[in-house]
Amino acid sequence: xxxxxxxxxxxxxxDGRAAxxxxxxxxxxxxxxLIAAAITIVAATGxxxxxxxxxxxxxxxxxxxxxAPSVHDEVDYARMFLPQVWREGRPASFVWQPVGDVPKYSxxxxxxxxxxxxxxxxxxxAPIGVAAALYTSEFAPRRVREILKPTIELLAGIPxxxxxxxxxxxxxxxxxxxxxxxxxxxxxxxxxxxxLAVVPVxxxxxxxxxxxxxxxxxxxxxxxxxxxxxxxxxIVLPAAAPGVxxxxxxxxxxxxxxxxxxxxxxxxxxxxxxxxxxxxxxxxATIAAEMGEVVFxxxxxxxxxxxxVELFVFTFALNSAASFFVRxxxxxxxxxxx
Amino acid sequence: MSVRGRKLAGRGLTWLTGGAAFLxxxxxxxxLWDVVRGGAGRVTWRFLTSAPEEGMAxxxxxxxxxxxxxxxxxxxxVVLPIGVAxxxxxxxxxxxxxxxxxxxxxxxxxxxxxxxxxxxxxGLGFFIQFIGTGMDAAFTAPTPExxxxxxxxxxxxxxxxxxxxxxxLPVVIVATEEALRAVxxxxxxxxxxxxxxxxxxxxxxxxxxxxPGILTGAILAVARGAGEVAPILFTGVxxxxxxxxxxxxxxxxxxxxxxxxxxxQSPDVEATLPLLYATVLVLLVLTxxxxxxxxxIRTRTRRKAAGAH
Numbered sequence: 001x002x003x004x005x006x007x008x009x010x011x012x013x014x015d016g017r018a019a020x021x022x023x024x025x026x027x028x029x030x031x032x033x034l035i036a037a038a039i040t041i042v043a044a045t046g047x048x049x050x051x052x053x054x055x056x057x058x059x060x061x062x063x064x065x066x067x068a069p070s071v072h073d074e075v076d077y078a079r080m081f082l083p084q085v086w087r088e089g090r091p092a093s094f095v096w097q098p099v100g101d102v103p104k105y106s107x108x109x110x111x112x113x114x115x116x117x118x119x120x121x122x123x124x125x126a127p128i129g130v131a132a133a134l135y136t137s138e139f140a141p142r143r144v145r146e147i148l149k150p151t152i153e154l155l156a157g158i159p160x161x162x163x164x165x166x167x168x169x170x171x172x173x174x175x176x177x178x179x180x181x182x183x184x185x186x187x188x189x190x191x192x193x194x195x196l197a198v199v200p201v202x203x204x205x206x207x208x209x210x211x212x213x214x215x216x217x218x219x220x221x222x223x224x225x226x227x228x229x230x231x232x233x234x235i236v237l238p239a240a241a242p243g244v245x246x247x248x249x250x251x252x253x254x255x256x257x258x259x260x261x262x263x264x265x266x267x268x269x270x271x272x273x274x275x276x277x278x279x280x281x282x283x284x285a286t287i288a289a290e291m292g293e294v295v296f297x298x299x300x301x302x303x304x305x306x307x308x309v310e311l312f313v314f315t316f317a318l319n320s321a322a323s324f325f326v327r328x329x330x331x332x333x334x335x336x337x338x
Numbered sequence: 339m340s341v342r343g344r345k346l347a348g349r350g351l352t353w354l355t356g357g358a359a360f361l362x363x364x365x366x367x368x369x370l371w372d373v374v375r376g377g378a379g380r381v382t383w384r385f386l387t388s389a390p391e392e393g394m395a396x397x398x399x400x401x402x403x404x405x406x407x408x409x410x411x412x413x414x415x416v417v418l419p420i421g422v423a424x425x426x427x428x429x430x431x432x433x434x435x436x437x438x439x440x441x442x443x444x445x446x447x448x449x450x451x452x453x454x455x456x457x458x459x460x461g462l463g464f465f466i467q468f469i470g471t472g473m474d475a476a477f478t479a480p481t482p483e484x485x486x487x488x489x490x491x492x493x494x495x496x497x498x499x500x501x502x503x504x505x506x507l508p509v510v511i512v513a514t515e516e517a518l519r520a521v522x523x524x525x526x527x528x529x530x531x532x533x534x535x536x537x538x539x540x541x542x543x544x545x546x547x548x549x550p551g552i553l554t555g556a557i558l559a560v561a562r563g564a565g566e567v568a569p570i571l572f573t574g575v576x577x578x579x580x581x582x583x584x585x586x587x588x589x590x591x592x593x594x595x596x597x598x599x600x601x602x603q604s605p606d607v608e609a610t611l612p613l614l615y616a617t618v619l620v621l622l623v624l625t626x627x628x629x630x631x632x633x634x635i636r637t638r639t640r641r642k643a644a645g646a647h
Contacts, residue, residue, distance in 0.1 A: 160454075161597050
């Protein structure tokens, strides 16, 4: 574009009404329309990406989803979700044992493992994350706040493989010495490691929600004689509740899907016990550990993709719930303050 | 409750919540301290510039550093234009209450929540099994022995980079949109009033103004991409390669995966432990430095934006 162009436009507009826009203006409008169209098309990439992810993970899982004859000898819904009698005279059980004469693909040990690890992670991360957010937004002096927020963001920047390494090398030994676990790697070690990755998520989202509560709420409460902690717990926290809930739900989604920490620190034994001191195997860790050794296109391969579909659906549902809560918070904050 | 009781309860709760915040910072410090203590002595120039030897028990990590750098560079080249264009659409071009913009926002939020291992499956199912197989069918005729050369439908640098580009898309979009929001309306209006078109205003006024924020997004994406291991497990990373990757369609070594391999698959943990700590330290310093720079730029930009209003 020449630098004289804007001046010419002004002249063209002036006397161009009757004769229609001049050629240069039309060219310019066409160019603008083209740029706008190009940007709009590129912006649709995000939508395309999420659709392609679901479609192509489901495509590889398709034989398992529809119970195709090619995989039917090895796996179907009943064998994935109901207890099976594997040897005559033995009680029915849930077994994940994909390699062997009779491959066994029960999802239940993986669900149990994922739930145990996630439960530990949430029990540790949710109170700490929300309390730290409350402190940062309500009690901390300004200078402390300005250091705390970026520091916790830095924690979020630690690669999960490093957190997994730390859990495997340091945390596992420390927790075994403290609680006397019989196996060094177990659900508690993985869960606490996971909490390190989830705390920053819960903290950041909760802190945003607490900070969004209007000053007038706090001032009104203090003016009525409430102390700062009464204001924080009885006014600010309830007002920000949907946002705090969204933070916990997001943290839950993150901990279900986290792979490397759990892969390194959980011991990876697919068990169905309820003891938290036993090694466990989660859904993501199973995919990561076994995809390297499967026959492409075989039943095991499809089952691993089926686990991917499950993870996609779970986290999609949790994220949608979190967005719903955030929207409620926004409506509450904007609707009642005026 | 008495006045004294209320005061005491208040102090207790302040300490309790402050303790939680302190605990988080303490954990961060413990991780850093452990890694620095374990690895600092081992990170030498030779370690950074030579290849692994003695079955990973000796030598350095240069191929892993090189692989990580090339992969994140490719990823950035792909994700940055797409992410910036998407943010520009959302903030500058989308009509108010646009259905498409709403859909893009929902998609991006959900994309950010997809587990990283699912991105790995997506890379395998889409890039390798679908695109790669398609390219094999289109460009490569099998030799009489049935060998495909070049063979596209296998784990490779390009597929891992593209997978991570999809994963980091939300990071770039969110940071860029925040940066665009910080560019004052007056600047746009002034440019338009002088007769510049919308795209000229964008290119000469808005994007330059938003540059620090866009840079923040790019750095955060690089830090994220350099640290993620799960998405590249089946899409391109290799356990050990004697040579550096010389084409987009070869496998590569990666710092994060190297940490995973040394930590879990080493036949002699004691022998590899010092190397493992040194590798973790390099990875941590790299991602931390990137994150620190990004946070610093963002804090400055936010303060400036707050000052302008």
